[in-house]
Amino acid sequence: MNDQLKGAARSLENSREESTQLSDQLDKERKERQLREERFVLDKDELMRQCELTVKREREANEKKLFEQNEEATAVVKQLKQNFNDEKNRYNEALSQAQKRVPGITNKIS
Secondary structure (H helix, E strand, C coil), X not given: CHHHHHHHHXXXXXXXXXXXXXXXXXXXXXXXXXXXXXXXXXHHHHHHHHHHHHXXXXXXXXXXXXXXXXXXXXXXXXXXXXXHHHHHHHHHHHHHHHHHHCCCCCCCCC
């Protein structure tokens, strides 16, 4: 009977050791899982920041390009108006000169 008790004690001790090992392994896996989840959140946050920064840079570049195109268009319109006014003034001057030579011409541009 003493041998049976010793065997049962050994069996209990082995079971306790296995239980401790399984508990330790489970704790280790929980910690690893938590670390993976934390890394995932950090990686996700970093990717979101990078994405937002990329979108911001693209938006700023597009706004700058649009502004430059608007400035260029404004300059072209200003030059066209100036050319038109210069041409109109030349025409009116030529008309005025022609009216002095031929008194019935009345085609002045206003």
